Amino acid sequence: MNVDNNRGTPFDYSGSKIAVYFEVADIKGVKEIINNIGFIDEIEYLKYGFEVRIAIQQIPEIIRYFTQSNIAIHAAIPTR
Known part of the structure; x- marks a missing residue:
């Protein structure tokens, strides 16, 4: 598998970090979880969410943390 061809895809398991915007319904609850x-x-x-610099494979992990706390996620957008 060619690592360069996988950059920025769900198969990107490199440590490269990208900016990801998450739009959420409960920003107060999110702050407690993110800490x-x-x-x-x-x-x-x-105003309606937050942006973090993370590896692409960490996006589902963050979503899992929020859903376990019943926090609605309206968008998860890599902003490359």
């Missing part, structure tokens, strides 16, 4: 996720370093809170 307990060890792999998130940079967070920018926005």
